[in-house]
Amino acid sequence: MIELKKITEDNFIDAFGLKLAPGQDRFVSHPIRSLAQAYVYREQCQPFGIYAEGKMVGYVIVIYDYDVPEYDIWHMMIDESMQGRGHGSAALDKVLDYIKTKPFGPSGRITLTCNRDNTGALALYKSKGFAETGAADEDEIELSMTVD
């Protein structure tokens, strides 16, 4: 049973302690760096801890881009010790459920980027309905889907 819980003063230390798996640090920002960005975008984003059986096992942030407009999913990660159990897939379902509540604005467009070498994550995103838009920034490719 995967849950998302908002990052607050009660659980941020757990997020600080999450560990990216070896090699994944070149694909994903650490939650500390992500929360630093959350400070400046605090009016338009929501960082979450990903919980399995009451323990924080990962992190993700949802940000609303008012310019497009669209929801962006950033910095999703599962702690290196908790990978390979389907937590990423279950968490992504919860993230999509959250975005469908349209917490920041009415757009139904959801966008994320993924390194083209991060094959596991790419397969996961495509399994949920994300498709490549054709946009890319070097090896970081953009994927998007639309929800009601």
Add this chain to the structure above:
Amino acid sequence: MIELKKITEDNFIDAFGLKLAPGQDRFVSHPIRSLAQAYVYREQCQPFGIYAEGKMVGYVIVIYDYDVPEYDIWHMMIDESMQGRGHGSAALDKVLDYIKTKPFGPSGRITLTCNRDNTGALALYKSKGFAETGAADEDEIELSMTVD
């Protein structure tokens, strides 16, 4: 001429790029980690870039502790390439001026902690009127002063 400017989406990347001097990383959190804390304490804190001649040369965060109550100065640092020019002293004057405006609450007590081996910082704080309270957490000692 030293100025404090609030950290926003326009300048946070400069804060991310500030460098602690060798050895100071054991005394002071990097601004990235500090801004991650600023996210969870966003209703009671204000992070600043310290600017000299229009360039960000350091970082400091002011947080209001409603429980004491008091203003706390956290994570003040000057980039390793910009030290030894009096920027820390000038910035601390600006921080005290800011706190005197009582942006979060009426307390006139100002507290900070400093590693007892961080002799340069200790001398600076004492020159501004801070005195040791006697409280300590291992090598991290507490200093306090009161302003009107």
